[in-house]
Amino acid sequence: MHRYRTHTCGALRETDIGSAVRVSGWVHRVRDHGGLLFIDLRDHYGLTQVVADPDSPAFKDAEKLRSEWVVKIDGKVRNRPAGTENPDLPTGMVEVFASEIEVLGPAGELPMPVFGDQEYPEDIRLRYRFLDLRRERLHNNIMKRGAIIDSIRSRMKAGGFFEFQTPILTASSPEGARDYLVPSRIHPGKFYALPQAPQQFKQLIMVSGFDRYFQIAPCFRDEDARADRSPGEFYQLDIEMSFVTQDDVFNAVEPVLRGVFEEFANGKPVTQKFPHIAYADAMRLYGTDKPDLRNPIKMANVTDAFRGSGFKIFANMIANDPAVEVWAIPAPTGGNRAFCDRMNSWAQSEGQPGLGYIFWREGEEGGAGPLAKNIGPERTKQIADQLKLGVGDAVFFVAGKPKDFVKFAGLARTRVGEELKLVDTDRFEFCWIVDFPMYEWSEEEKKIDFSHNPFSMPNMPVDEFLGLDPSETDKILGIKAFQYDIVCNGVELSSGAIRNHRPDVMKKAFAIAGYGEDVLEAKFGGMLRALSLGAPPHGGIAPGIDRIVMLLCEEENLREVVLFPMNQRAEDLLMGAPSEVTPKQLKELHIRLALPQKS
Numbered sequence: 001m002h003r004y005r006t007h008t009c010g011a012l013r014e015t016d017i018g019s020a021v022r023v024s025g026w027v028h029r030v031r032d033h034g035g036l037l038f039i040d041l042r043d044h045y046g047l048t049q050v051v052a053d054p055d056s057p058a059f060k061d062a063e064k065l066r067s068e069w070v071v072k073i074d075g076k077v078r079n080r081p082a083g084t085e086n087p088d089l090p091t092g093m094v095e096v097f098a099s100e101i102e103v104l105g106p107a108g109e110l111p112m113p114v115f116g117d118q119e120y121p122e123d124i125r126l127r128y129r130f131l132d133l134r135r136e137r138l139h140n141n142i143m144k145r146g147a148i149i150d151s152i153r154s155r156m157k158a159g160g161f162f163e164f165q166t167p168i169l170t171a172s173s174p175e176g177a178r179d180y181l182v183p184s185r186i187h188p189g190k191f192y193a194l195p196q197a198p199q200q201f202k203q204l205i206m207v208s209g210f211d212r213y214f215q216i217a218p219c220f221r222d223e224d225a226r227a228d229r230s231p232g233e234f235y236q237l238d239i240e241m242s243f244v245t246q247d248d249v250f251n252a253v254e255p256v257l258r259g260v261f262e263e264f265a266n267g268k269p270v271t272q273k274f275p276h277i278a279y280a281d282a283m284r285l286y287g288t289d290k291p292d293l294r295n296p297i298k299m300a301n302v303t304d305a306f307r308g309s310g311f312k313i314f315a316n317m318i319a320n321d322p323a324v325e326v327w328a329i330p331a332p333t334g335g336n337r338a339f340c341d342r343m344n345s346w347a348q349s350e351g352q353p354g355l356g357y358i359f360w361r362e363g364e365e366g367g368a369g370p371l372a373k374n375i376g377p378e379r380t381k382q383i384a385d386q387l388k389l390g391v392g393d394a395v396f397f398v399a400g401k402p403k404d405f406v407k408f409a410g411l412a413r414t415r416v417g418e419e420l421k422l423v424d425t426d427r428f429e430f431c432w433i434v435d436f437p438m439y440e441w442s443e444e445e446k447k448i449d450f451s452h453n454p455f456s457m458p459n460m461p462v463d464e465f466l467g468l469d470p471s472e473t474d475k476i477l478g479i480k481a482f483q484y485d486i487v488c489n490g491v492e493l494s495s496g497a498i499r500n501h502r503p504d505v506m507k508k509a510f511a512i513a514g515y516g517e518d519v520l521e522a523k524f525g526g527m528l529r530a531l532s533l534g535a536p537p538h539g540g541i542a543p544g545i546d547r548i549v550m551l552l553c554e555e556e557n558l559r560e561v562v563l564f565p566m567n568q569r570a571e572d573l574l575m576g577a578p579s580e581v582t583p584k585q586l587k588e589l590h591i592r593l594a595l596p597q598k599s
Contacts, residue, residue: 004072004104010046012091016077021096023048024072024104026134027065029115037062039098041073044139049086049095050075061101068114068134070105073098122559127573129564141561144264145549149216151263152237152545155256161214161239166201168194168218178222180232188590194220197542199455200527202240203499206538207530213240216545222570230546230558231570236494237548240540246482246498249539250274250432253486257493257543261428264552271430274486278435284327284402287410289436292490293429295417299409302328302397305383311374314356314399326399327409330387331416334394335359339419340369343396346415352408359394360384371397414490428551430488435459438481439513441473448476449513456481456497457537458509466508476512486543488551496541503532 004024012021025043032038039050039062050073052062058073065071075096086092111127112120114134125132132138153163172179172193179193195201197219205213217238224231241249254274261270275293282289285298303326306314317324334340340357347355358367358380366377367384389395396412398405417423438458440451448470458465459480468476482498500506506528510520520528549561559565566572586593 008045009041009043009048010090012048012077012094012096014079014093017079017094019077020074021077022072022074023050023096025070026114027067027069027071029067030062030065039065039073041071042134046090048091049080050098051095052098052101056098058098058101061103062098065101065103066107068107068110068131069103070107072102072104074100122567123573126559126565126567129574133563138560141549141553141555142563144553145545145561148260148264148549148552149545151260152256152548153216155259156214156237156239159212159252159256161212161252162210164205164210164213164215166195166198166205166215166217170195170201173200180220180222183589183591185588185590196221197236198238202238202540203527203538204530206240206242207533207535209242211242213540214238217542224568230562230565231568232566234558235545236542237545238540238542239496240538242536242538244498244537244539246434246484246539249496249498249541250276250484253541253543254430257430257486257488257548260548261430261488261552265428269427271428274430274432276432276434279433279437280435282433283406287406287408287413288490289433289485290487290490290492291431292414292417292423293431294425294427294489295414295423297330297332297413297417297422299413300328300330300387302326302383302386305379305386306375306397306399309375309379311356311371314397317399321401323401324399325402326397327402327405328383328387329396329398329409329413329416330389331357331359331394331396331420332389332422333392334416334420335361335392336394337368340394340396343412343416343419347408347412350408350411355412356397356399357394358383360389360391362391428488430486433485433487434483435480436483436485437477438479438483438509439476441477447514448473452481452483453495453497454509454513455500455506456483457500457505457539458482462502462505466504468508468512470512482539484541486541491547491551493547494541494543496539498537498539501531501535501537503528506531 001022004022006022007016009023009025023041025041028040028042028047030037030039035054037052037059039052041048041050052059073096075098077094078097080093080095110131112124112131114131117135117137133142157163169182169192172181172191173196177196179196182192182194184190184192198215198217202213215238217236218233219236220233239253241252258270258272277291279289282291284301285291287299303318306326307318309315314326318326336359340359343357344355356371358369358372360367366372367380372380383395384390387395396416398409398412437451438456439448442449459482483495484497485495486493500509507517507520546558546562550558553561555561564572564574571577
């Protein structure tokens with residue numbers, strides 16, 4: 001018989017009844033039923049019920065057991081008594097009657113229990129992550145993560161992509177987030193950087209003639225944590241393709257993501273054909289460039305209904321500034337004063353003066369609320385007809401310059417949808433956001449600057465772009481780029497682009513934003529040289545693995561789907577990183593510390 005086990009804790013079935021077996025695992029819990037001890041023994045594979053009674057030679061040892069002790073148990077498999085079966089457990093029809101128990105690893109007092117799924121403070125969970133990972137939900141999440149990555153990898157290979165590994169020690173990037181720097185011992189005063197993403201390498205792979213690349217790539221960014229962003233490091237499905245248009249990238253990526261989500265969505269519907277939504281439309285309809293399409297609410301411009309109206313606050317704003325607009329946020333089924341007042345209070349808690357509203361109820365012509373009385377029944381009906389609202393519905397309004405209120409309007413739309421339970425949470429809704437502006441006006445520097453990704457191809461004829469005069473500000477600000485985001489349920493999974501593969505176009509793009517060729521050469525000389533020696537048109541994208549897994553595990557924080565995450569301050573509480581190093585190590589690296597003064 002094997003030293004530790006003949007079966008795992010998830011393997012025993014009715015066909016094993018009468019067999020002498022050996023199982024090893026963690027004591028999940030011990031239940032004392034009037035002198036009869038039931039031990040739930042757990043390992044990676046499942047749970048087995050072990051029984052010891054006073055007649056068992058193992059009974060005295062069983063009485064000493066405590067939660068999370070690691071034990072080996074010998075015994076005989078038998079039927080569970082009638083009425084005690086557990087059909088929800090694969091091993092739920094049988095139990096092991098213990099004849100011998102050996103303690104392999106006793107456990108001290110636990111800082112947090114493994115049994116159950118109650119919440120515990122983040123610092124305890126991360127300091128004792130190995131205990132946290134024993135809990136069923138988290139353990140299952142990590143296993144699902146591995147299965148999702150396997151599925152992605154096989155789907156990418158089936159799509160004709162080749163997997164390559166790019167360097168981890170590389171040069172510091174002058175753009176994007178802060179780098180993690182690694183000092184060089186043999187090159188004093190010089191530093192490597194951990195890659196924020198394999199962006200330049202994957203483009204160089206295309207220039208090298210490899211055509212279709214992918215990688216489950218580790219990325220490192222020294223930036224603050226968020227619920228949907230891990231501090232320090234994360235993984236992405238890095239993709240690049242040669243000789244492709246934007247639609248070719250979409251057609252390659254959609255089947256992979258759709259297939260993975262269908263495989264792991266537990267029967268929830270998944271978007272079949274991802275809609276394309278222009279950036280400007282997304283901002284106007286949803287107030288965000290990562291819209292949650294499960295929420296059916298679409299905002300609308302109702303400026304004309306308030307122009308010259310009796311509601312002087314809006315009417316005067318519109319009259320005094322042609323850039324002012326009034327947007328409506330429909331609230332189907334929200335037609336009661338209590339809900340409208342609650343939304344108004346929420347707006348004030350968000351730092352707004354309030355949220356104007358109109359609602360419609362039975363027997364009250366023209367709508368209810370202060371705004372309805374100010375603008376009159378004709379204009380109120382105009383709004384209701386435009387938004388297809390009626391009795392039992394409401395609408396909220398925001399006014400000003402859209403660029404100033406659009407973020408709040410988007411939050412209000414989300415709040416209305418959630419409060420009124422209009423959001424269909426049992427589905428996965430994908431979309432592509434396209435036609436991002438190439439440039440924007442920087443009020444701070446009073447100049448044109450890149451809006452998003454400086455290495456994207458402009459969405460206009462190349463000759464026309466090369467012929468642009470930098471003084472044609474309005475025309476330049478109207479240029480769209482071949483940039484795109486993929487969004488699922490309001491979570492941005494990735495940004496991507498058709499790359500700028502022509503040096504002349506790249507130089508012009510940077511010149512428009514006020515960067516001379518010397519700056520381009522100094523910061524991106526290697527890439528510029530590569531593109532100057534025969535580069536194919538190419539493009540790609542990099543969906544976030546952690547975010548995909550978070551959605552499919554129905555979690556709201558990446559911490560729940562990452563094995564050993566850092567805390568919000570980018571600290572690894574389990575391993576004690578970042579940590580101080582010895583003077584000897586610093587001397588070898590030719591580094592002297594200049595620490596900030598403690599106040």
